[in-house]
Amino acid sequence: MKSDKAKAMNKKNFYALHSDVCKTLANPKRQEILDNLREREMSVNELVEKTGISQANLSQHLSILRTKRIVSTRRDGINVYYTITNPKIIAAFDLISDVLDESVTSQTEAIREGMNSKR
Amino acid sequence: MKSDKAKAMNKKNFYALHSDVCKTLANPKRQEILDNLREREMSVNELVEKTGISQANLSQHLSILRTKRIVSTRRDGINVYYTITNPKIIAAFDLISDVLDESVTSQTEAIREGMNSKR
DNA sequence: ATCATGTATAATAATGTTCGAATATTATAA
DNA sequence: TTATAATATTCGAACATTATTATACATGAT
Numbered sequence: 001m002k003s004d005k006a007k008a009m010n011k012k013n014f015y016a017l018h019s020d021v022c023k024t025l026a027n028p029k030r031q032e033i034l035d036n037l038r039e040r041e042m043s044v045n046e047l048v049e050k051t052g053i054s055q056a057n058l059s060q061h062l063s064i065l066r067t068k069r070i071v072s073t074r075r076d077g078i079n080v081y082y083t084i085t086n087p088k089i090i091a092a093f094d095l096i097s098d099v100l101d102e103s104v105t106s107q108t109e110a111i112r113e114g115m116n117s118k119r
Numbered sequence: 120m121k122s123d124k125a126k127a128m129n130k131k132n133f134y135a136l137h138s139d140v141c142k143t144l145a146n147p148k149r150q151e152i153l154d155n156l157r158e159r160e161m162s163v164n165e166l167v168e169k170t171g172i173s174q175a176n177l178s179q180h181l182s183i184l185r186t187k188r189i190v191s192t193r194r195d196g197i198n199v200y201y202t203i204t205n206p207k208i209i210a211a212f213d214l215i216s217d218v219l220d221e222s223v224t225s226q227t228e229a230i231r232e233g234m235n236s237k238r
Numbered sequence: 239a240t241c242a243t244g245t246a247t248a249a250t251a252a253t254g255t256t257c258g259a260a261t262a263t264t265a266t267a268a
Numbered sequence: 269t270t271a272t273a274a275t276a277t278t279c280g281a282a283c284a285t286t287a288t289t290a291t292a293c294a295t296g297a298t
Contacts, residue, residue: 043244043245044244044245044246045243045244045245055244055245055246056245056246056247058245059245059246059247060246060247062245062246063246063247075245077244078242078243078244078245079243079244079245080244080245080246
């Protein structure tokens with residue numbers, strides 16, 4: 001049986017974990033990396049070519065994604081191949097696309113509605 | 120008909136928008152605020168009491184959420200009530216919980232598997 | 239061994255985020 | 269009007285994130 005204080009601590013901790021996942025996704029380059037990995041694994045070099053991000057910077061971002069277990073690696077000889085570990089990340093990605101769509105739509109509507117009113 | 124360069128620009132822009140949404144969610148206090156607003160609207164004061172976050176700081180976070188159109192406001196006399204604008208944000212929240220669950224599970228399994236091997 | 243290729247890490251400067259403190263705004267009541 | 273309660277904004281210091289540069293490490297070939 002947990003105290004209310006303990007429960008509150010658990011919640012705070014939960015929010016911290018939650019925001020940690022979001023932090024990992026909260027970068028355009030990491031979004032681009034994940035979008036590139038969505039249907040197939042890729043080596044770092046392939047990712048460099050696809051994205052135009054410098055090798056060092058890409059490696060740093062991949063390191064962040066690895067640490068948070070969002071991507072996994074497989075070495076084949078000299079190359080290291082990256083895959084998405086948990087497909088739910090892809091679902092989250094797509095959900096955010098939906099939110100974006102609706103956000104853009106509602107902004108467009110707001111502008112339309114505002115057209116005839118004084119500013 | 121768009122050039123490949125234009126397409127790439129669109130993509131980069133898309134990733135920027137995507138990460139912007141994630142950035143907004145990438146803070147434990149904002150996660151806590153959203154979790155509190157998930158079934159009903161609340162005034163700022165109620166949120167202060169529920170969360171223990173200072174009024175000024177709460178107001179700052181609410182301002183960020185407002186700007187990104189993740190929450191909406193309604194004024195009633197002296198109080199301002201906040202609601203979640205787009206229910207898909209809640210879906211995203213829950214999806215992240217799932218990812219967390221599985222991440223914890225897989226880590227536990229990894230530890231179990233590692234138990235009998237040398238370190 | 240040396241070399242070439244692919245990948246990872248460290249150090250640093252620039253930029254962005256967060257929180258507390260003080261102050262401003264808004265609406266209502268007296 | 270003045271006072272009060274609820275909310276919002278501004279500023280600055282502390283801290284975190286990012287991209288670049290240089291360097292290190294790992295693998296396979298010679």
